[in-house]
Amino acid sequence: MEQWQFGSIIEGLKSIAGEKSVLSDKESLLTYESDGLTMDTAVPWAVVFPVSAEQVSEIVKYLTGNKIPYIPRGAGTGLSGGCLPVKGGIVISLTRMNRILEIDIENRFAIVEPGVLNEEVTDAVKDHGLHFSPDPSSGQASTIGGNIAENAGGPHTMKYGVTVNHVLGMEVVLPDGDIVELGSSTLETQGYDLVGLMNGSEGTFGIVTKAIVKLIPLPETYLTFCGIYNSVDGAVNTITQLFKAGITPVALELIDKVYLKGLNEAFDMDFPTDAEAVMIMELDGPEEGMDTLREKVIDICRENDMRDVQIAADSDARKKLWTTRKHATAALGRMTPFYYTQDGVVPRTRLPEMLKRIREIARKYNITIANAFHAGDGNIHPVLLYDERIKDEKTRVLAASGEILETCVEMGGTISGEHGIGSEKKKYMKLVFTVDDLEQMKDLKGVFDPEGFLNPGKIFPEEN
C-alpha cells in the first residue's frame, strides 16, 4: 500500500474508533509483533482498539471494503502465532472491551466482554461459591475471547472440560459486519451448535464481542499434594492405576527433572533435585471421605515408584503449589536465554514411550528438553531450550519439535492439545488431515469469510 493510502486508512480507523484508539508508530507496533511464542514474528500495519461491537462491525466493514486483512487479538499470550498478521494487515485489539456486564448467581452465568481476563471471572464470583472452570496457566493474563478462540484448557479441565464446555452463548461480529447472537444463557439451544463451532476456530470465523459463560460451584474441599517420583514411568503408571481404581482426580500435572532446580530457586520449593519427576495431584469433592480417598491414592502412588509425598496443608500451600506449576515455564528463564514451547497429544497410556522418544530426540539434536504437562489428558508440553546466538541451534530446535509432533501422530495422538494451529503448525496439518479434509475446512471458512480478509495465513498449509 502506498504511504498516502495508508495515511487515509489510519484516518478512517480513527474516525470510527477515536483519535486515541489507533496505534501506527513503529515503536508501538513492535509491541504487537509476537505472541507468547518466540519464533514467529510479524509487525502489524496498525492496531485499533474498539470499545463496542458496533465499532468492531464498522472497522471490519471498513477494512474489508478497502481489501485490508485484519486480525483479532486478545492479550497476545497465544502459543501458535494465531494473533500475528502473517499476511500483513491491521490488528483489532479487544483489550478495551473488558467489562463484566452481568452476573446471574441464581442461574449461574456471567455475560462478559471478550477482553475480560480469565481469572477475573472467577474473582468476581468466588465469594458466591462459584467459578469459571477453564484454568489455563495463563489465566492471569489471557482473555475470554482468546480462550474461546483457542478452546483453552488447563490443569483442571481433565475433570471439568475445556472452554467449549463452559460457554453458553456469544455475540460475534461476522466478516460482513453483521452482529449476531449465538446460543443463549440457558443450557439448551435449538439448531446447529454454532457456539461449539466458534470455540477453537482460532479467530478465523468472526470476532467475539460478548460471551455468556457458565459458572459452576466450587467444590466443598480440595486435597492437593505432590508426589516425588523415582521414575517418570512410575508417575505415568500411577495415572493409569488411579483411573482403573475408579478415581478421577481433578488434576494430574507432571513435571520432569529438568525443571526441579529452577522451580526450587524461583518459587522457594524444596523438590529433591535427584528425583526423576514430580506430579501435582488434586482431588476435589465433599469433605466426608476425602481422607480415606487420599490414603487410597497415596497407596497407589507408592506402588508406582513414588518415594515421597508433600501434602498442601492449607489453602496458601495449595496456592503456592499451583503458582509453581502455572509459572513453571518462566522458571526455565534461569537456565536458558530462549525457549520454545510445543504442544501435542498422545493416548495417556503411551506417555512413558513418548517421553522416552522425546529424550532420544533431545540427544539426536543435542538440545535440552524440559517437560511439564497435563498428564491426565495425555497433553504434552515439551519446552525446548536454546540459544539463538549459537549457530544452528534454532534450526535444530525447529527440526526436533517437528519430529516430536510426528511422533505424537505416529502414536495415535495429534499435533495440538490446546494451543491451536495458528501460523506455527499449519505445515503439520497434513500429518493428520487429507487434502480433501483440508478443502472441506476451507469451504467452511469460506461460508463465514468468503473474501478471506479475516486472519489470513492461519491453520491451512501454504501449498494447499
Ligand SMILES: Cc1cc2nc3c(=O)[nH]c(=O)nc-3n(C[C@H](O)[C@H](O)[C@H](O)COP(=O)(O)OP(=O)(O)OC[C@H]3O[C@@H](n4cnc5c(N)ncnc54)[C@H](O)[C@@H]3O)c2cc1C
Ligand atoms: C505462560 C503461558 C501459559 C499458558 N498456558 C496455557 C494453558 O494451560 N492452556 C491453554 O489452553 N493455553 C495456554 N497458553 C496459551 C494461551 O494463553 C491461550 O491460548 C489463550 O487462550 C490465549 O488468549 P489471549 O487472550 O492471549 O489470545 P491471543 O493470543 O491474543 O489470541 C489467540 C487467538 O485468539 C484469537 N482471538 C483473540 N481474541 C479474539 C476474539 N475476541 N474473537 C475472535 N478471536 C479472538 C486471535 O486471533 C488468535 O487466533 C499459555 C500461554 C502462556 C504464555
